[in-house]
Amino acid sequence: MKFTKTSLLFSTAILLGSALTGLTGVAQAADQALLDKDGNPISGVSSGQENGAEVINGDATAGSAAGESTVGIGFRAGNLTLNQVPNFDFGGENDFMAQTDFTLFNEGAELNYTDDSGTAPRPRALIVTDARGADDSGATNGWKVSVNFKTLLTKGDTTLGEAGDATAAPILQLSSAVEPTPVTFDTANHDTIAVGTTVTDSGSPLYTAAAPVLQKTGVTDFLDVPSNTTDPTTVVTANATQGLRGWAVNYKAKDSVHLQVPIEQQYIGVFTAKLNWTLGNAPA
Numbered sequence: 001m002k003f004t005k006t007s008l009l010f011s012t013a014i015l016l017g018s019a020l021t022g023l024t025g026v027a028q029a030a031d032q033a034l035l036d037k038d039g040n041p042i043s044g045v046s047s048g049q050e051n052g053a054e055v056i057n058g059d060a061t062a063g064s065a066a067g068e069s070t071v072g073i074g075f076r077a078g079n080l081t082l083n084q085v086p087n088f089d090f091g092g093e094n095d096f097m098a099q100t101d102f103t104l105f106n107e108g109a110e111l112n113y114t115d116d117s118g119t120a121p122r123p124r125a126l127i128v129t130d131a132r133g134a135d136d137s138g139a140t141n142g143w144k145v146s147v148n149f150k151t152l153l154t155k156g157d158t159t160l161g162e163a164g165d166a167t168a169a170p171i172l173q174l175s176s177a178v179e180p181t182p183v184t185f186d187t188a189n190h191d192t193i194a195v196g197t198t199v200t201d202s203g204s205p206l207y208t209a210a211a212p213v214l215q216k217t218g219v220t221d222f223l224d225v226p227s228n229t230t231d232p233t234t235v236v237t238a239n240a241t242q243g244l245r246g247w248a249v250n251y252k253a254k255d256s257v258h259l260q261v262p263i264e265q266q267y268i269g270v271f272t273a274k275l276n277w278t279l280g281n282a283p284a
Contacts, residue, residue, distance in 0.1 A: 045072035078131025080143055082279040083185045086124040086251055088172070090259050092270050102259045108252040111183060113192045123192065125250035126235070128212075128279060129185050130243050142239040142283035143212075146232035147174075147225055153271040160265045161228055169228030170265060172275075173258040174235060175251070176216035176223055182209060183246045192248065199245070209245050212238035222258065227273060237283045 058065025091105035108124035115122070130143060152159040153170055161169025184194035199209045214236050217224040225233045236249060251257050 043074075045074050075133070077133050079129075080132055080141075080279065080281050081129045081187065082145070082277065083127040083129055083187065083246075084122075084190070085126055085275070085277040088124075088251070088257050088259075088275075096268060097263050097266055100260060100262055102261065104251070104254045104257050107254055108250065110252070111181060111192050111195045111248055111250050114189075115191065123248070123250050124252060125192075125248045126277070127183065127185055127192070127246065127248045128236075128243065129187070129246040130238070131245070133244070141281050142237065143243055144237040144280050144283050145235045146278045146280070147235050148230050148232045148276050148278075149225070149227040150230065150274040150276050152227055153273045155267070155269040155271045158267055158269065158271075160261060160267065160271055163228050165228055168262075168265065169226060170262075171260040172225040172227065173222040173260065174214075174225065175221060175253075175256040176214040177221045178214065178249055178251060178253075178256055180211045180214065180236070180247045180249050182211075183248045185246045185248075195248075210242045212236050212243040212247055214249065230276075232276075232278060239283050 054067060054069045056065070056067035058067055089105045090102045094102060104124075109121040111123050111125060113120065113123050126145060128143065128145060132141070149172075152161055152163060154160075163169070182196045182198055183192050184196065185191070186193045198211060215223050215234050223233065223235060225235075238244075238247075
């Protein structure tokens with residue numbers, strides 16, 4: 001019996017390592033004729049293809065035939081995003097001149113927030129997503145979040161404390177003992193769709209999703225944010241190997257945030273102030 005020798009045409013190897021520069025683009029050859037709905041070329045990772053397929057012509061009449069094709073994927077760098085910042089409510093019925101240390105009015109919600117009805121309580125969390133990755137040279141940035149009072153706590157023409165006087169203004173205290181939690185955040189629907197665990201890869205330290213670091217004042221477990229100044233106070237930092245992907249600091253517990261208001265600064269009424277949160281693309 002005469003056997004036909006199988007002829008194989010092998011595809012060109014995908015060179016992802018050299019084709020992706022900073023994970024911001026992908027190389028593509030044979031698919032240049034493919035266009036998207038706007039008439040732009042569709043970028044792929046395969047090269048050496050014929051119309052999206054490999055010509056094999058393997059003859060399995062006398063047994064079997066084999067062929068080799070390719071599969072590839074590339075990723076572009078995303079953004080560094082401040083997804084959400086928390087409100088802090090210390091209640092409207094505190095007894096006048098009865099205390100100086102106030103905790104939050106109620107417990108907050110859990111992080112796994114999804115709300116189709118629009119009525120579910122949103123977690124009292126600071127959420128940052130870093131989808132920038134790092135390039136092949138290892139160049140990457142960390143990030144930091146700072147907060148400051150835009151104004152003093154105010155009701156009409158009355159304020160609590162005096163601007164510029166550190167001894168005569170309420171102080172907001174943020175717990176530095178709250179563990180930053182890895183999350184997946186849906187920016188389109190503003191939902192926390194998954195709460196995960198720390199993902200690490202010892203062989204690729206620049207992609208180690210180590211937790212960012214909460215700041216504190218002195219030896220206490222709280223960070224003091226004075227209301228008498230608009231100068232920013234750094235709340236959380238991430239170096240080049242920290243804070244990648246999504247991270248949340250959820251001030252869920254009532255005692256995770258305090259407000260210190262000395263007796264001499266207390267007046268009858270409800271006082272409010274705005275906090276300004278800033279995400280920077282480099283650590284402190």
